[in-house]
Amino acid sequence: MSSKPDITIAGAGPAGLACALSLAERGWRVTVTDPAPDRVLAAPSFDGREIALTHHSRGWLDSHDIWSRIPEGAISPLRTARIETGQDVPPNEAGALLFRAPEGSSDALGYLVPNHLIRTALHDAVRQEPRITVLAGKKVVSSSGNSDVARILLDDGTLLESALLVAADGRFSQIRQSRGIGALVHDFGKQIMVCRMRHPLPHEGVALQWFDEGQTIALLPVADDGQPGHLSSLVLTLDPGEIAALKAMDTATFSADITRRTQARMGQMSVESDRVTYPLKTVFAHRFQTTRLALIGDAAVGMHPITAHGFNLGLKGQAILCEEIARADADPGSASALRAFERRHRRATAPLFAATNGIATLYTHDARPTLALRKAGLAVADRLAPLKSMVTGFLMDRSHTA
Helix, strand or coil: CEECCCEEEECCCHHHHHHHHHHHHCCCCEEEEECCCHHHHHCCCCCCCEEEECHHHHHHHHHCCCHHHCCHHHCEEECEEEEEECCCCCCCCCCCEEEECCCCCCCCCEEEEEHHHHHHHHHHHHHCCCCEEEEECCCEEEEEECCCCEEEEECCCCEEEECEEEECCCCCCHHHHHCCCCEEEEEEEEEEEEEEEEECCCCCCEEEEEEECCEEEEEEEECCCCCCCEEEEEEEEECHHHHHHHHHCCHHHHHHHHHHHCCCECECCEECCCCEEEEEEEEEECCCEECCEEECHHHCEECCHHHCCHHHHHHHHHHHHHHHHHHCCCCCCCHHHHHHHHHHHHHHHHHHHHHHHHHHHHCCCCCHHHHHHHHHHHHHHHHCHHHHHHHHHHHHCCCCCC
């Protein structure tokens, strides 16, 4: 069996589905493939991740009829981003680097939304677009491309031929590897555990990034659910052995351990969800395109989670690709369009990727001279108003939505 859509997208994650919608709205016939069955794509389970959406991303989701599909009660405005280092919890604002929305602005820095709800909303919108076909439960066996056509073979024997193949199959992309595109992979030798915690003290819309000695803790504000107490998403980075021990703990022991690790700053913590773990590896592809192939999302750039901007960059990447395709002469896989996409997306991501990895390396190294440098760095940064204004602008990102 064979099919000939205009464009094929491998991967029905957020970047792949968003790209399918963007392309279909421009009149292209799009086929999306994914190895997960349709029931999983339509109703993905909770995966622990809270996505920090910029204003640009919210605008894109709103303009493509996605934002209205996300339950309003699940959206938590991000009022303040707080960064700390060291074991001592600074009193009030002393010793912490704070970012807030500009004075006089009623807007939040951004919006925290559960990843599985974004995926559900995107899938729902895709299913209602007649130009998009989703082939769920189909794994890509091989891919190739020449000057005329891109081909992928699925494990059920289906051959898809199109003018362009878009790889959105994750940071360990099989398509990227099979087409001979290497990647810079930074293995931090750590694992991440994410879960929801209930606590008695309000988070007040503050996202905390705490580079403690021997561990990195993030507490992200989650919308209240009507039950006693308040909710935060815990993102804990540790050595793999420690993560394994935490995952094996019973609920009461784990909750007590997290209360200790967070120095009870939110009161007694109680775990409210599954504990989900991920390896901490970042990826930056050597190239974002080759003959009749474009890489988007984590297949192109897999960011360190301390920025919480992987999803936002994925949305921007697919938007750039669609803009360059629109400029092409009726050929979505033209070499000139793909080269223009790569130039723009590399400019937008390379400096941030390098800076993020550098900061993550510095702030997770616990030698005494480094600890002092970390503290001094935060103190200096907090006094530099232009720097704080620039970072705040990046966090909010009000750039044009395509």
